[in-house]
Amino acid sequence: MNQIEVKARAKINISLDVLGKRPDGYHDVRMVMQTLELYDRLNFKKIRGDKVILKTNIPYLPTDERNLVNKIVGYMKERYKIRTGVFVRLKKVIPVAAGLAGGSADAAETVKAMNRLFHLGLSLEEMMEIGGRFGADIPYCMVGGTALAEGIGEKITYLPDFPECHVVLVKPNFGVSTAHVFGRLDAGALDCHPDTEGVLEGIRNRDLAAIGRSMGNVLETVTVAEHPLLADIKKTLLVHGAIGALMSGSGPSVYGLFAEEAAAQEAARRIIEKKMAKFVRTTKIHNRKKVGCQ
Numbered sequence: 001m002n003q004i005e006v007k008a009r010a011k012i013n014i015s016l017d018v019l020g021k022r023p024d025g026y027h028d029v030r031m032v033m034q035t036l037e038l039y040d041r042l043n044f045k046k047i048r049g050d051k052v053i054l055k056t057n058i059p060y061l062p063t064d065e066r067n068l069v070n071k072i073v074g075y076m077k078e079r080y081k082i083r084t085g086v087f088v089r090l091k092k093v094i095p096v097a098a099g100l101a102g103g104s105a106d107a108a109e110t111v112k113a114m115n116r117l118f119h120l121g122l123s124l125e126e127m128m129e130i131g132g133r134f135g136a137d138i139p140y141c142m143v144g145g146t147a148l149a150e151g152i153g154e155k156i157t158y159l160p161d162f163p164e165c166h167v168v169l170v171k172p173n174f175g176v177s178t179a180h181v182f183g184r185l186d187a188g189a190l191d192c193h194p195d196t197e198g199v200l201e202g203i204r205n206r207d208l209a210a211i212g213r214s215m216g217n218v219l220e221t222v223t224v225a226e227h228p229l230l231a232d233i234k235k236t237l238l239v240h241g242a243i244g245a246l247m248s249g250s251g252p253s254v255y256g257l258f259a260e261e262a263a264a265q266e267a268a269r270r271i272i273e274k275k276m277a278k279f280v281r282t283t284k285i286h287n288r289k290k291v292g293c294q
């Protein structure tokens with residue numbers, strides 16, 4: 001096998017709680033994570049020589065070691081003494097610096113692709129350990145689906161599948177730095193907590209309305225306060241029939257969950273009409289494939 005093509009899926013946070021700050025500056029979190037159908041596409045190819053070459057469709061995205069894909073290929077080549085060159089083509093669809101873990105998903109798929117391409121025989125746990133060195137969200141992105149993420153995000157517990165629904169995803173025309181948002185949170189709302197138990201109960205009961213009532217993200221206290229447009233987008237989604245609407249991760253992406261596709265499309269249409277964002281997509285949640293029933 002000389003070539004592999006993979007999909008790297010976006011995630012949303014259905015609940016995001018921050019429990020406290022750790023001595024290393026990171027924060028202990030408790031998050032309900034969910035992958036979406038929206039994905040980047042990556043193609044990995046063995047090439048002659050010893051170089052790592054990355055090409056992407058996004059002109060402003062670095063393709064050298066500042067890109068997680070390039071960085072991880074380089075790291076794994078060195079760690080496993082791989083003397084073959086690797087060419088990667090990355091087609092980005094997931095908006096960058098959006099709270100959708102696009103870079104983390106690319107990184108997770110890179111670890112898995114290198115494992116397959118060079119027959120490294122790594123277990124999932126070993127790959128999650130490697131991913132975790134490069135970002136808190138990467139271990140989750142390696143398993144995807146519906147999951148609870150704790151620690152700094154690296155302790156993963158699988159959850160039952162999320163109920164079927166439609167998602168309207170809105171990425172306003174600016175990016176947000178995750179480090180900045182966590183930094184601002186320290187000065188503010190560390191004592192404010194979303195109803196994660198309510199979300200977990202809603203997922204167990206496949207009750208979308210209960211999930212909608214309980215979903216929450218403590219990082220909204222920072223990002224929505226800095227960008228009131230996000231509150232307007234949430235309101236528009238709710239007015240047009242969203243069962244729940246929330247900011248994902250550190251933002252600025254906001255999403256709405258809908259039972260009916262027609263309502264989702266109408267809400268997306270309204271947001272485009274109001275020029276609230278250029279990136280507006282209707283998509284669906286994507287549950288983890290079960291072994292033996294692909």
Ligand SMILES: C[C@@](CO)(OP(=O)(O)O)[C@H](O)COP(=O)(O)OP(=O)(O)OC[C@H]1O[C@@H](n2ccc(N)nc2=O)[C@H](O)[C@@H]1O
Nearest residue numbers: 025026027099100101135136137152178179182249250251
């Ligand atoms: C907030 C979340 C929620 O899913 O998502 P995004 O908004 O990035 O999508 C994640 O926890 C983000 O994970 P990720 O983006 O991988 O974070 P990293 O690259 O490891 O860290 C970026 C910066 O965020 C802060 N950080 C991150 C995770 C964490 N548990 N505590 C932190 O304090 C640190 O300041 C760190 O320097």
Ligand SMILES: Nc1ncnc2c1ncn2[C@@H]1O[C@H](COP(=O)(O)OP(=O)(O)O)[C@@H](O)[C@H]1O
Nearest residue numbers: 066067068096097098099100101102103104106
């Ligand atoms: N493959 C990649 N795709 C996107 N961003 C990347 C990638 N590699 C490194 N980055 C850097 O990581 C930063 C955050 O990336 P991203 O994962 O899109 O954010 P978020 O986790 O907030 O959705 C960006 O500013 C970008 O420069």
